[in-house]
Amino acid sequence: MSDLRELYQEVILDHAKHPRNFHAMPDSVRAADGHNPLCGDRLKVFVQVEDGVIRDISFTGSGCAISTASASMMTEALKGKSLLEEEAIFKSFHDLLTTGSHATEDEELLGKLEVFGGVREFPVRVKCATLAWHTLQAALKGSAEPVKTE
Amino acid sequence: MAVKSMKSARNRGEVVVSSSAFSPDDIRGDFPILQTTVHGKRLAYLDNAATSQKPQAVIAAMTRYYNSQNANIHRGVYELSMEATAAYEAARDRVRQFINAADSREVVFVRGATEAINLVATSWGQANVRTGDEIILSTLEHHSNIVPWQMLADRAGVKLRVIPINEAGELCMEEYEKLLSPRTRLVAITHVSNALGTITPVQRMVRMAHAAGALALVDGAQSVPHLPIDVRDIDCDFFVFSGHKICGPTGIGVLYGRQAILQAMPPYQGGGDMIETVSFAKTTYAPVPQKFEAGTPNISGALGLAAALDYVCGIGMDRIGSYEHQLLRYAQEKLSQVKGLKIVGTAAEKAAVISFVLSCAHPHDVGTILDGQGVAIRTGHHCCQPVMDHYGIPATARVSLAFYNTREDVDQLVQGLQTVKEVLG
Numbered sequence A: 001m002s003d004l005r006e007l008y009q010e011v012i013l014d015h016a017k018h019p020r021n022f023h024a025m026p027d028s029v030r031a032a033d034g035h036n037p038l039c040g041d042r043l044k045v046f047v048q049v050e051d052g053v054i055r056d057i058s059f060t061g062s063g064c065a066i067s068t069a070s071a072s073m074m075t076e077a078l079k080g081k082s083l084l085e086e087e088a089i090f091k092s093f094h095d096l097l098t099t100g101s102h103a104t105e106d107e108e109l110l111g112k113l114e115v116f117g118g119v120r121e122f123p124v125r126v127k128c129a130t131l132a133w134h135t136l137q138a139a140l141k142g143s144a145e146p147v148k149t150e
Numbered sequence B: 001m002a003v004k005s006m007k008s009a010r011n012r013g014e015v016v017v018s019s020s021a022f023s024p025d026d027i028r029g030d031f032p033i034l035q036t037t038v039h040g041k042r043l044a045y046l047d048n049a050a051t052s053q054k055p056q057a058v059i060a061a062m063t064r065y066y067n068s069q070n071a072n073i074h075r076g077v078y079e080l081s082m083e084a085t086a087a088y089e090a091a092r093d094r095v096r097q098f099i100n101a102a103d104s105r106e107v108v109f110v111r112g113a114t115e116a117i118n119l120v121a122t123s124w125g126q127a128n129v130r131t132g133d134e135i136i137l138s139t140l141e142h143h144s145n146i147v148p149w150q151m152l153a154d155r156a157g158v159k160l161r162v163i164p165i166n167e168a169g170e171l172c173m174e175e176y177e178k179l180l181s182p183r184t185r186l187v188a189i190t191h192v193s194n195a196l197g198t199i200t201p202v203q204r205m206v207r208m209a210h211a212a213g214a215l216a217l218v219d220g221a222q223s224v225p226h227l228p229i230d231v232r233d234i235d236c237d238f239f240v241f242s243g244h245k246i247c248g249p250t251g252i253g254v255l256y257g258r259q260a261i262l263q264a265m266p267p268y269q270g271g272g273d274m275i276e277t278v279s280f281a282k283t284t285y286a287p288v289p290q291k292f293e294a295g296t297p298n299i300s301g302a303l304g305l306a307a308a309l310d311y312v313c314g315i316g317m318d319r320i321g322s323y324e325h326q327l328l329r330y331a332q333e334k335l336s337q338v339k340g341l342k343i344v345g346t347a348a349e350k351a352a353v354i355s356f357v358l359s360c361a362h363p364h365d366v367g368t369i370l371d372g373q374g375v376a377i378r379t380g381h382h383c384c385q386p387v388m389d390h391y392g393i394p395a396t397a398r399v400s401l402a403f404y405n406t407r408e409d410v411d412q413l414v415q416g417l418q419t420v421k422e423v424l425g
């Protein structure tokens, strides 16, 4: 039960139930599809970049609490950040989920995203938490292939 | 008979005849894994459609083989090899008896249902289908009864036709009738849907296929553990199943095929054991079933499967079926009382499978939280994406029961669902 509360923290549940930046953007905006075949989660991430800065970011789709909350909090965390910052945040987020590394500079970078630390105890759910992030990478690279995590 | 002596008789693989009603409490002790705990909780194993647990009798049969019988088969003139060969062939005959085939040469050992279907699609398909021919499947099929036919369709230019299902998850028989035509070469259908539990009317469907001049393959992966099987009664041309879903080990399964049809089919894989004579000028093949069993087979698996069949027959497939049916009704009743829970697949004829969705939680979250309560269920598309598409959902949570499950398991599940609601609700 304590592990479960660690996984399904209030903030995560709030974002899962009321996802932020949850809407599509016009066709002209960069976007990519992400799919987790294991649980059927499907997301689409939209991202608008100007002068190396993420001006706007949003997503649509359906998924489990972890993947929806992660997508929602990702959009909040990255809006207005430079692509360099985005890269650093993604790296710390990934480390948090896989190795649990906790450098102080990571903490600063991650901010609220720290709540995903509990996912580490549930290895099969790491894919859920990273789906939106991998999809964003694809959108930024302009890759046409849908992203799959399994 | 006292419980203890009944248990030891079962473990020796003897058929214990008893007319008394079946109680899982008598046999749960036969399954070592059911005595274990998960996350400090009693294990409620409710993922039997994925794989079943193994009784001590099966584990012992396999250990016995490695401890005292191990030798390669069909090769040695020495005692051990002859003994292993006899045991392996006795296992084949055990399977024949279990599915009531006419001849043990109609029983081919394979890795599982998947390999059996691939064998038929490759070997029979290569020899029997031409561009313009059609193969009929259904929406209910497991991916293993879809993809091999798609691969054949790509190679041979055959067309796949799909029997739709209704809202309850039953096959639309009128549509099936319309799909049958002189172009139909084969009808390949599941006997029980692993995603929804629907039992399909295979006997009638086989009769209709034959009337149209087509052959019929029945995927028995999910029916064999729950229903008594008689392939001559079903009258199908092929019947496939996996040992691991009926208390046997993984890596062993069965292709049943009508003898004349198997004999006419080209080999599947080439190698040792499947030949009669080999020379670089010409090789002749062994008769069936050896023609389809290239290389050293899964000997311990076959012995384990035979022990598993002895075990379930010791209880009685009829008693297993009727007990599971009672438990299914109990589970359906309990689950339908859970607010916000919707059962997906409500066929009139169902085996012990319940798929459901919860309004407040994605199946994946349900699975994770239930796991924390010691409850093992399956979540996802269950290798049946066409079924999920039919209902317009990405996934379900699935409970699948076996004869060693109890009301306590179901209660633990329902309790766990309350926790899901507390955490996510």
Ligand SMILES: Cc1ncc(COP(=O)(O)O)c(C=O)c1O
Binding pocket: B049, B050, B111, B112, B113, B114, B115, B142, B144, B145, B190, B192, B193, B194, B219, B221, B222, B242, B383
């Ligand atoms: C209906 C059905 N057919 C075929 C299979 C494939 O069985 P296996 O993976 O043992 O080959 C399964 C397994 O889940 C099944 O449920």
